[in-house]
Amino acid sequence: MGRSRKGRDISGWLIVDKPAGVTSNAVVNKVRWAFDAKKAGHAGTLDPEATGVLAIALGEATKTVPYITDALKAYRFTVRLGQATNTDDAEGQVIAESDARPTDEQITAALPGFTGDIMQVPPKFSAVKIDGERAYKLARDDEDFEIAARPLYVDELSFVSRPDADHVVLDMVCGKGGYVRSIARDLGEALGCHGHVLKLRRLWSGPFDAEDGITMDLIQEQAKSPDLDQYLKPLEEGLADLPELMCTPEGATRLRNGNPGMVLTSDVEYGDEAWASLDGKAVAVGVYKAGELHPSRVFNQ
Structure with missing residues (x-):
């Protein structure tokens, strides 16, 4: 035991x-x-x-x-224009430089190309697994490898400020699995000047x-x-994005035992994921079917 x-x-x-x-x-x-x-x-x-x-x-x-x-999560980040690094952030070594500097208007015009459903290649210095190995370990060993592009939903990418010719501050709202460093890298390439993340702050998460x-x-x-x-x-x-269903004491008992439990009438549709509560406390998360919640996770509060 x-x-x-x-x-x-x-x-x-x-x-x-x-x-x-x-x-x-x-x-x-x-x-x-x-x-x-x-x-x-x-x-x-x-x-x-x-x-x-x-x-x-x-x-x-x-x-x-x-x-x-x-x-969804929101980030504010500063892109250093004119330099690419091997880590796509300021911690890495500079691997390419350019004297070109886009205007504010050029930067703003390029941002829509990085919104919506896009494909993104994660940084080589990341925790992505390549044949069972972390990419950052392969990168540290100077291994030659490629990372496949992955889908990412970017809800918003907006221009915030331009402190000077070498820096631009942007806001981004995106879904799961996004790499801000890749956005900075790819934006720099699209603008013909290279770029990497200098500063990054997550403003909110859900x-x-x-x-x-x-x-x-x-x-x-x-x-x-x-x-x-x-x-x-x-x-x-942590369940704020799911609809809440109130359950009866009897329904709560059944849910805590892993069985479907009765919940009170709501506008949740058949097959929707929701969570059941009793006296304001979460009892279970599951799928709503014909007056009952079929639990997938049960809380022992």
Whole structure:
């Protein structure tokens, strides 16, 4: 029999305003330690030098991670024009340079080509797997390889400001699996000047906003203290993009046992994914069919 994981049975979402210079996994580990939580995970990696929203799920909230991972996310980033790097960001080595500098109008005119349903090639320094190996490991070993283009939905890509001839600030809203570094690289190529990401900040992720994020310093200061619990958001916030169905006590009991449970009448259509609640607490996520929710995930709150 395996050993049970030590820690508190605590559930909810913690929104961290991640600083530059730390990995997403390091933040998760710090949060798990600070709350003495049994289980923790994040909903979407940020590069080490990126800042902004890192949504961390504790306990039962980890079951709602896919709904945040799949949600739209917004980024503000600065593109350094005139230089390409091997990592497509400022951490890499410059591999190409150009004296060409597009005008504001040329940049704005190029942005629609990167919106809607596009195909994007991830950076070679990324966690994409190539024949079972991480691309960044192959890149560090100077291996010659190609990464296939992947579909990406970009809801919005807009011009924010032009601090100087070498830099442009852009906002992007996109779906799951997008690489801002690839946008900067490909935009630079389209403009004939090269480009890479200089700064990157995630403004929001699904229902979670950077303005609501707490700092790593605060987490450290209040670690292992009950005061830290006040910053936890209910796990139900991770289900904000799904319709809510209220269930009866009898229906809740059946759902918790993994069986279809009766839910109250709603305008949800047959076959829609939804979540059931009792007294405001999530009971299960599943598929609605003829007055019942057929559960796919059950919450033990």
